[in-house]
Amino acid sequence: MKLYGTLTSPFVRRVRIVALELGQSFEFITTAAPEGDAELRQHTPLWKWPTAVFTENGTKRVLWDSRNIIDDLFSQHGTGPFQLPTPEEAWKERNAIEAIDGALEASIHLFYLEKEGLSIQAAPYLTKQSQRVASVMTWAESQLHGASFFEKPRLGMAELALLTTLDFMVFRNRYPVAQHPKLVEFQRILSERPSIRQTYPTA
Incomplete structure (x- = not known):
């Protein structure tokens, strides 16, 4: 590849x-x-x-x-250590990924617009994007069970999406992740995996 x-x-x-x-x-x-x-x-x-x-x-x-x-x-x-959702869980995982990716894309757009000199307060649309990020982060924290969106511990695509999004938020200083204890603990647990440590973004 x-x-x-x-x-x-x-x-x-x-x-x-x-x-x-x-x-x-x-x-x-x-x-x-x-x-x-x-x-x-x-x-x-x-x-x-x-x-x-x-x-x-x-x-x-x-x-x-x-x-x-x-x-x-x-x-x-094959899927290796990743667990795919059961048919009964699939809707929940799809919803989680949709929400997380929506917050991530909003955050990325704001990052590049700010690099161009636009502030979040420049337009109601930008303010709404910032509020969307906060809404999703609060929701994600409410859905977590330790390091998983499901009661049974697992590493799936929703967890991967959240971890990479949180690390981006911290790396680019896009959102105060530290104000969400469950999100911080989620990051800590998954950061122990070699693949996570090896790929952490660097300037």
């Missing part, structure tokens, strides 16, 4: 963590460099990361979006 993205992207990090947990090597192409970004644009009209290119037996497959890439890795190599 050839993986395009940045080392600070939480969505790219999810793919990196899954690949490491499954013991799958990959070539990482940083899109922070002009040549890497130019190469990425040859594979996706979205110009977004993560994008993964698989070449097998002379056949090339290009996948966009972390969920698609992770689903493909699972189908090819």
Whole structure:
């Protein structure tokens, strides 16, 4: 697998963590460099990361979006330590991921807009995005059972989504995660995994 993205992207990090947990090597192409970004644009009209290119037996497959890439890795190599939800749990996991990704995308948009000189107070829309982040973080804390969204301990896609989002929030100083004790404990527990420590974002 050839993986395009940045080392600070939480969505790219999810793919990196899954690949490491499954013991799958990959070539990482940083899109922070002009040549890497130019190469990425040859594979996706979205110009977004993560994008993964698989070449097998002379056949090339290009996948966009972390969920698609992770689903493909699972189908090819099994789920490793990750537990997929039962049919009865699936709706809860999908809701959790939808909420977490909504907060993460809002936070990323605010981060880049602030880099362009816009403050959160510049428009009601931006204020709403900031409030959405806070709402989701409060909700997520209320749903946790230790290091899982489910009463039985598990590492699934919802937990991976939350962990990478929280680490991004802390790394980019986007949200005061420390005011949520359960979220802090969740981070602490999962940070013990080598794949989590190895992929923590760095400047």
